[in-house]
Structure formats: structure tokens, C-alpha cells
Amino acid sequence: MPSLRELLAGDPVVVAPLLLGKILSVGGTSGRIAEVEAYRGGEDPASHAFRGRSKRNATMFGPPGHLYVYFSYGMHYCCNVVCQPEGVAGAVLVRALAPLAGLEEMSRRRLRAKSERDLCSGPGKLCQALGIDHSFDGLDLLSGSGPVRLSGDGSVRAAAIGSGPRIGLAPGLATAGEPWRFFLVGDPNVSRRASPDG
DNA sequence: ACCGGGATGTTCT
DNA sequence: GAACATCCCGGTG
Numbered sequence: 310m311p312s313l314r315e316l317l318a319g320d321p322v323v324v325a326p327l328l329l330g331k332i333l334s335v336g337g338t339s340g341r342i343a344e345v346e347a348y349r350g351g352e353d354p355a356s357h358a359f360r361g362r363s364k365r366n367a368t369m370f371g372p373p374g375h376l377y378v379y380f381s382y383g384m385h386y387c388c389n390v391v392c393q394p395e396g397v398a399g400a401v402l403v404r405a406l407a408p409l410a411g412l413e414e415m416s417r418r419r420l421r422a423k424s425e426r427d428l429c430s431g432p433g434k435l436c437q438a439l440g441i442d443h444s445f446d447g448l449d450l451l452s453g454s455g456p457v458r459l460s461g462d463g464s465v466r467a468a469a470i471g472s473g474p475r476i477g478l479a480p481g482l483a484t485a486g487e488p489w490r491f492f493l494v495g496d497p498n499v500s501r502r503a504s505p506d507g
Numbered sequence: 508a509c510c511g512g513g514a515t516g517t518t519c520t
Numbered sequence: 521g522a523a524c525a526t527c528c529c530g531g532t533g
Contacts, residue, residue, distance in 0.1 A: 380516075383516035383524095383526095384514065385526050387525065402525060475525070
């Protein structure tokens with residue numbers, strides 16, 4: 310059995326569905342990963358790493374199993390699990406969680422949320438709910454002692470996983486139509502507009 | 508339910 | 521200056 314970190318050293322498109330069902334936790338808050346998107350580095354024009362290393366994307370080129378956090382649209386943070394061996398860029402964006410623990414704390418951070426479904430049903434929302442900001446960029450998810458952790462054994466049944474094109478990309482990008490978004494079928498936290506069944 | 512636009516700042520051309 | 525891996529609110533059907 311390969312370790313989780315060994316699995317994460319692979320192609321993000323392969324790793325992404327393996328992350329479904331795993332648990333992301335920060336302090337007393339945690340959620341089960343319900344929706345992800347794969348971003349290939351050099352060969353994917355939608356990836357932040359497509360044009361090479363920069364100050365923002367440096368973590369994507371680092372070792373697998375670390376957290377890549379970026380600031381989006383001047384207002385929100387989004388977080389990724391870094392894939393591929395050190396030196397090769399790749400990441401999986403975490404788009405939605407099913408809240409598991411610390412729901413009161415999440416609600417305090419997300420005053421706009423009108424229901425449990427509003428807590429973590431989006432990449433910006435879940436970072437706000439868990440309190441993830443730029444200071445989390447580069448942290449090891451698998452050290453077992455850090456403030457942010459990725460855990461969980463086993464995998465989700467293939468039949469329970471849906472896939473489709475990634476959300477929010479410019480239509481002209483060569484990889485915009487690739488089905489590199491993966492989600493738990495029927496989970497209410499998954500982006501509704503892009504998956505009528507979910 | 509669906510759609511359109513504003514907020515807001517970092518990155519790159 | 522434009523683009524952007526988003527979210528929220530207020531319009532309309």
C-alpha cells in the first residue's frame with residue numbers, strides 16, 4: 310500500500326478523485342472533501358504554473374502533500390493540495406466540503422451563511438469557514454502536527470464519483486473542456502449549477 | 508430558478 | 521490596463 314504522500318506525488322488528474330472523501334481539518338473545524346479540480350502544471354493553460362514559477366505559485370513546484378493557497382478576486386482565498394514530485398508543478402483545488410466538525414465556529418466566520426449548505430459549498434467559502442488564509446501557504450498537510458491536516462483511509466466507490474469540466478475557466482483555453490472536475494454524486498455541497506444531478 | 512454586475516487586489520502584459 | 525481557479529445581492533420569470 311503506497312502512503313498518502315506517495316499517492317499525491319502523481320498526476321493531479323489521477324490524484325483528484327482519490328481526495329474525495331478525505332478529511333481536511335484546521336483546528337476544531339473539519340470537512341469531508343466533496344468536490345475537487347485537477348490543475349496540471351506546464352501542460353495546462355488554466356494552471357497558475359503554466360507560465361513557469363513565480364512568487365505566487367512557488368508552492369506548486371514544491372513537494373507533494375503541502376497546501377497551496379492563493380488570493381482570488383481581491384476577496385477570497387482558495388486552497389489546493391500540491392501534487393507531483395518536488396520540482397514538477399501540479400495541484401488539486403478543493404472546491405467543496407461536507408462540514409463535519411466545528412460548525413458553530415464555521416458559522417461565526419461565515420455570517421452570510423443561511424444554512425449548513427452555505428458553509429463550505431465553494432472554494433472561497435470553505436477557506437473562510439476553516440480560517441485558511443495566505444499564512445497557510447506551503448504548510449505540510451501530512452506532518453500530523455501542523456495547523457492544517459489531510460486525513461482519511463480508504464477510497465470512495467467509483468460509481469459515487471461524478472466528473473465534468475472545471476468551473477470558471479475562460480472558454481478558449483485548450484484544456485477548458487477536459488473533465489478534470491470530480492465530485493461526490495448527490496452531495497448537497499457540490500456546485501449545483503454545474504452538476505444538475507448533484 | 509436564472510442571470511447580471513459590483514466588490515477588490517495581485518499578477519502579468 | 522486587463523484578466524482572474526469567486527461570492528453576494530438584487531433584478532426578473
